[in-house]
Amino acid sequence: MKVLSIVIPALNEASNLPSVMATIPTAELAASGWRTEVVVVDNASTDGTGDVARALGARVVLQPRRGYGNAYHAGFAAATGEVIATGDADRTYPFDALPWLVGTLEVRDVEFMTTNRLVPGNDEAMKPSHAIANHALSAVSRALFRNGLRDSQSGMWIFRRYVWHGIDVRSTGMAFSQEIKNAVSLAGYRYLEVPIEYRKRGGEVKLNAMRDGVANLRQLVDHRFRRPRPRSVPVVAGRLVENAVAAPPTEELGAA
Numbered sequence: 087m088k089v090l091s092i093v094i095p096a097l098n099e100a101s102n103l104p105s106v107m108a109t110i111p112t113a114e115l116a117a118s119g120w121r122t123e124v125v126v127v128d129n130a131s132t133d134g135t136g137d138v139a140r141a142l143g144a145r146v147v148l149q150p151r152r153g154y155g156n157a158y159h160a161g162f163a164a165a166t167g168e169v170i171a172t173g174d175a176d177r178t179y180p181f182d183a184l185p186w187l188v189g190t191l192e193v194r195d196v197e198f199m200t201t202n203r204l205v206p207g208n209d210e211a212m213k214p215s216h217a218i219a220n221h222a223l224s225a226v227s228r229a230l231f232r233n234g235l236r237d238s239q240s241g242m243w244i245f246r247r248y249v250w251h252g253i254d255v256r257s258t259g260m261a262f263s264q265e266i267k268n269a270v271s272l273a274g275y276r277y278l279e280v281p282i283e284y285r286k287r288g289g290e291v292k293l294n295a296m297r298d299g300v301a302n303l304r305q306l307v308d309h310r311f312r313r314p315r316p317r318s319v320p321v322v323a324g325r326l327v328e329n330a331v332a333a334p335p336t337e338e339l340g341a342a
């Protein structure tokens with residue numbers, strides 16, 4: 087059986103984790119040949135996030151360093167699957183669409199798939215100011231990296247694990263999300279962006295809009311003009327296979 091690692095960063099998400107884990111359609115994934123492994127990355131949670139995750143059957147990785155990017159560095163190092171899928175522990179991302187998403191990765195024969203939340207139908211889930219910031223950061227990102235990605239800030243990616251070893255991603259905080267996408271396109275992997283449903287967050291947001299927005303802008307410019315590390319893969323333009331595929335049928339999105 088193939089193995090799918092679902093990597094979830096979680097900082098004080100004990101109240102959200104039970105419903106997040108419940109939306110992972112393990113039986114449906116198993117029926118299409120995927121055994122799932124859930125890796126929850128915790129660090130300084132004070133609400134028992136780690137214990138809740140463990141009780142729900144997840145492997146818990148402790149990353150002593152704070153930060154969304156740091157959490158993913160530790161989670162990807164611990165993941166064993168040939169494919170990795172990610173998402174927040176806050177009930178916003180449709181883990182129930184994973185069978186369709188993983189199937190699309192395979193059928194479209196791409197190496198990295200990212201998701202677009204900035205599509206009609208998701209307006210309820212995001213504050214208008216947050217939506218404007220997402221559009222603005224994505225526009226700057228597209229202008230600098232010319233990769234056509236509509237949603238540079240989406241935290242749901244589905245990719246072949248070897249891709250992680252071929253890219254140079256340095257962000258320790260929230261900029262990790264845009265950096266991984268831009269690094270993939272710079273490194274020449276075959277990538278695809280697909281629309282997803284985005285839902286209202288449960289619990290408290292960990293992002294600081296002003297601080298993280300400014301940090302993200304700085305990271306975009308630094309990344310675009312930085313020197314590659316010596317071991318880094320040659321820089322060739324990546325190929326966006328197609329920007330908009332048909333959204334999954336609603337019954338698949340809403341299932342489970």
Ligand SMILES: Nc1nc2c(ncn2[C@@H]2O[C@H](COP(=O)(O)OP(=O)(O)O)[C@@H](O)[C@H]2O)c(=O)[nH]1
Pocket residue numbers: 094095096097098099127128129130149151152153154157173174175176241290291292293
């Ligand atoms: N382990 C860990 N997880 C974090 C940290 N910061 C944020 N997260 C998690 O990363 C995800 C994204 O954070 P969130 O507040 O939802 O940011 P937003 O989706 O950009 O508004 C959530 O699941 C958080 O619990 C951190 O420092 N450590």
Ligand SMILES: [Mg+2]
Pocket residue numbers: 174176178287
């Ligand atoms: Mg979130």
